[in-house]
Amino acid sequence: xxxxxxxxxxxxxxxxxxxxxxxxxxxxxxxxxxxxxxxxxxxxxxxxxxxxxxxxxxxxxxxxxxxxxxxxxxxxxxxxxxxxxxxxxxxxxxxxxxxxxxxxxxxxxxxxxxxxxxxxxxxxxxxxxxxxxxxxxxxxxxxxxxxxxxxxxxxxxxxxxxxxxxxxxxxxxxxxxxxxxxxxxxxxxxxxxxxxxxxxxxxxxxxxxxxxxxxxxxxxxxxxxxxxxxxxxxxxxxxxxxxxxxxxxxxxxxxxxxxxxxxxxxxxxxxxxxx
Amino acid sequence: xxxxxxxxxxxxxxxxxxxxxxxxxxxxxxxxxxxxxxxxxxxxxxxxxxxxxxxxxxxxxxxxxxxxxxxxxxxxxxxxxxxxxxxxxxxxxxxxxxxxxxxxxxxxxxxxxxxxxxxxxxxxxxxxxxxxxxxxxxxxxxxxxxxxxxxxxxxxxxxxxxxxxxxxxxxxxxxxxxxxxxxxxxxxxxxxxxxxxxxxxxxxxxxxxxxxxxxxxxxxxxxxxxxxxxxxxxxxxxxxxxxxxxxxxxxxxxxxxxxxxxxxxxxxxxxxxxxxxxxxxxxxxxxxxxxxxxxxxxxxxxxxxxxxxxxxxxxxxxxxxxxxxxxxxxxxxxxxxxxxxxxxxxxxxxxxxxxxxxxxxxxxxxxxxxxxxxxxxxxxxxxxxxxxxxxxxxxxxxxxxxxxxxxxxxxxxxxxxxxxx
Numbered sequence: 215x216x217x218x219x220x221x222x223x224x225x226x227x228x229x230x231x232x233x234x235x236x237x238x239x240x241x242x243x244x245x246x247x248x249x250x251x252x253x254x255x256x257x258x259x260x261x262x263x264x265x266x267x268x269x270x271x272x273x274x275x276x277x278x279x280x281x282x283x284x285x286x287x288x289x290x291x292x293x294x295x296x297x298x299x300x301x302x303x304x305x306x307x308x309x310x311x312x313x314x315x316x317x318x319x320x321x322x323x324x325x326x327x328x329x330x331x332x333x334x335x336x337x338x339x340x341x342x343x344x345x346x347x348x349x350x351x352x353x354x355x356x357x358x359x360x361x362x363x364x365x366x367x368x369x370x371x372x373x374x375x376x377x378x379x380x381x382x383x384x385x386x387x388x389x390x391x392x393x394x395x396x397x398x399x400x401x402x403x404x405x406x407x408x409x410x411x412x413x414x415x416x417x418x419x420x421x422x423x424x425x426x427x428x429x430x431x432x433x434x435x436x437x438x439x440x441x442x443x444x445x446x447x448x449x450x451x452x453x454x455x456x457x458x459x460x461x462x463x464x465x466x467x468x469x470x471x472x473x474x475x476x477x478x479x480x481x482x483x484x485x486x487x488x489x
Numbered sequence: 490x491x492x493x494x495x496x497x498x499x500x501x502x503x504x505x506x507x508x509x510x511x512x513x514x515x516x517x518x519x520x521x522x523x524x525x526x527x528x529x530x531x532x533x534x535x536x537x538x539x540x541x542x543x544x545x546x547x548x549x550x551x552x553x554x555x556x557x558x559x560x561x562x563x564x565x566x567x568x569x570x571x572x573x574x575x576x577x578x579x580x581x582x583x584x585x586x587x588x589x590x591x592x593x594x595x596x597x598x599x600x601x602x603x604x605x606x607x608x609x610x611x612x613x614x615x616x617x618x619x620x621x622x623x624x625x626x627x628x629x630x631x632x633x634x635x636x637x638x639x640x641x642x643x644x645x646x647x648x649x650x651x652x653x654x655x656x657x658x659x660x661x662x663x664x665x666x667x668x669x670x671x672x673x674x675x676x677x678x679x680x681x682x683x684x685x686x687x688x689x690x691x692x693x694x695x696x697x698x699x700x701x702x703x704x705x706x707x708x709x710x711x712x713x714x715x716x717x718x719x720x721x722x723x724x725x726x727x728x729x730x731x732x733x734x735x736x737x738x739x740x741x742x743x744x745x746x747x748x749x750x751x752x753x754x755x756x757x758x759x760x761x762x763x764x765x766x767x768x769x770x771x772x773x774x775x776x777x778x779x780x781x782x783x784x785x786x787x788x789x790x791x792x793x794x795x796x797x798x799x800x801x802x803x804x805x806x807x808x809x810x811x812x813x814x815x816x817x818x819x820x821x822x823x824x825x826x827x828x829x830x831x832x833x834x835x836x837x838x839x840x841x842x843x844x845x846x847x848x849x850x851x852x853x854x855x856x857x858x859x860x861x862x863x864x865x866x867x868x869x870x871x872x873x874x875x876x877x878x879x880x881x882x883x884x885x886x887x888x889x890x891x892x893x894x895x896x897x898x899x900x901x902x903x904x905x906x907x908x909x910x
Contacts, residue, residue: 225818233719236712241728243709244735244789247746250756254749263754304533311529325533330541332895336864339883340871341544344551344881364541367533386863407834425739428849432872443743449854453748461742468737472730475737 228482248465255458262455273459280442283460289434290441292355294423297362301419305370306412310404312371313378331368335428338365343432353435361429366419373418377411377482410482415474421471497811545888552664552881555657561602562589566656569649574675578649583632587849591624599869602655608876609662609671610651611684618641650674668692688866697864698780698852699845703792705785706841707834710792714833717793718800729797736790744854747783748774751855771834779855787851788844792837795902799833832901839898863887 254262277283308327312320330338341411342361343352351357358434375456387409405412427442441460448457560567564585572578593599603617620643625635654662654672665671665678669686673679680686713732717725734745750756751773758770773779803826807875811821849864863883870880 233712237716240709240713243587247750251746262749308530308533311526315526317523317527341548345544361541464739464742472737
């Protein structure tokens with residue numbers, strides 16, 4: 215961590231001022247549009263314009279009573295939670311294996327496991343679409359869950375690997391030497407210690423699925439329309455204030471996710487420092 | 490992993506109680522460990538292969554496979570096999586075509602073949618479907634004449650050349666078309682005609698938009714990353730949270746936000762009118778302005794994070810040394826600080842560029858018809874106009890570009906994966 219010096223010369227003062235002012239402009243650019251959408255969701259008018267004609271909760275009422283948004287939320291939760299569970303289990307196991315020993319073609323295996331992060335989603339989406347359509351998996355929850363698991367698992371592999379890199383393997387050995395069966399050792403000793411990594415991987419996987427729209431556009435039928443899928447058509451066809459209400463709920467969700475993640479990061483830091 | 494020659498290895502042949510040497514037993518234990526490790530990786534590996542690698546391999550295969558004509562017109566193709574392309578094909582070819590088309594009409598394979606040929610030559614759909622509907626009877630005396638009376642194009646060599654080109658089982662047609670090339674009647678590769686040559690334009694636009702967005706991101710990310718790297722931890726943490734909040738906000742929420750802010754009645758237009766800069770609202774969305782603004786907003790955190798981690802590692806002593814040796818601060822910044830940022834700048838730029846060229850959702854929602862990028866056309870050919878060969882070929886181009894750029898990226902960053910949060 216660098217220690218800032220008091221700006222001494224004029225040009226240093228100028229530099230500091232420039233950094234501050236341009237940073238403020240950039241941060242404003244990042245945050246203002248997101249913040250601007252929130253008040254609109256409480257508008258009593260039909261149009262997405264300022265100044266607001268009055269305060270009302272009608273768009274939230276619309277949200278809670280519509281036949282579109284609640285099923286979409288339900289679908290998103292079904293897909294998101296299932297994909298997260300699958301991705302977390304598979305990703306954690308894989309990270310432990312990758313961390314444990316070298317085996318032939320390990321770099322290649324690693325690259326393959328992480329490649330869903332790099333390949334443009336549209337390519338994954340059409341590949342899956344061509345592949346699933348003949349198997350009857352297009353227009354099904356199974357297809358969507360499988361695709362989202364693939365997209366989310368790399369995050370779990372990365373976060374768990376990062377935690378395992380600081381994990382003291384002696385702990386697992388101690389458990390084994392004290393007579394714990396491998397599974398007992400895993401659940402009672404290893405898992406609790408790597409839990410922050412597992413949990414933040416799971417959060418990433420859930421966020422990925424919960425915000426994924428390209429695959430959903432291709433392979434979700436009318437019965438599986440997810441929240442992002444509904445938002446996509448909402449924005450494209452006629453953007454109305456209900457969308458701002460959905461957006462506000464989603465912004466709140468991301469704040470919660472961010473707080474959870476920050477909590478996990480601090481916990482992980484404490485644990486690894488203690489080790 | 491091998492311990493041969495290591496201090497642990499006992500003299501060769503040193504036998505233990507049960508007759509196996511320690512070396513053998515150690516090697517066995519090592520192998521078991523490898524097998525166990527691989528066993529843990531295997532479930533995810535299998536899952537990724539089956540539901541990711543194979544589908545993508547399937548997509549790549551679709552970009553070169555050509556099955557419509559072999560399915561619908563097998564006899565015609567085998568009759569055309571030794572046609573030299575100089576004169577019109579023999580009467581036998583016309584007879585085979587008559588039989589094939591009549592059958593294809595009944596089987597329902599004619600329309601797929603007609604569509605496939607129409608990709609190559611405009612107007613082929615009506616030609617094939619017309620002939621399939623009124624295929625001359627098998628006992629027609631002059632088959633060629635009968636075809637010509639259906640449509641004079643049956644008397645052109647190009648027609649038969651196009652049919653022969655689509656003989657399969659493999660074709661370079663889609664891949665060539667993806668870069669605005671095609672075979673002419675003689676088989677030489679030439680530029681596609683004007684009305685079809687749109688993909689290089691799309692590719693160029695994709696690169697141009699991505700490059701502009703990358704530079705905008707760099708310009709905007711630099712001061713924020715620098716601020717975070719040079720201020721006390723408390724300030725840096727606060728700024729980090731302000732950066733991560735949009736990063737974690739749904740892409741669709743951010744896109745919707747820009748639609749609201751940039752629309753004709755939106756805040757930006759109101760502000761500009763209030764400031765007296767413009768008199769009437771200007772169009773800021775559903776055009777390239779909207780695409781650039783929204784994409785820069787979405788991708789900015791991906792530039793800030795790698796820049797920040799590079800800058801954080803730069804020791805302030807170098808700058809102080811440069812200044813104390815008499816360099817004016819701006820010179821010290823340019824000559825000492827900036828060069829040390831270059832790895833972060835390169836990594837951030839490549840990352841943003843790689844992500845940008847694959848973008849679909851944002852341009853689709855805030856761009857106009859002329860601002861759509863490669864991904865849009867891939868999705869369009871997959872779902873709207875069902876031309877899976879073309880979708881796959883464009884996908885192959887995008888995938889190859891991404892891999893090349895990622896190869897450069899991982900060399901630079903050292904094979905590490907993209908780091909998030």
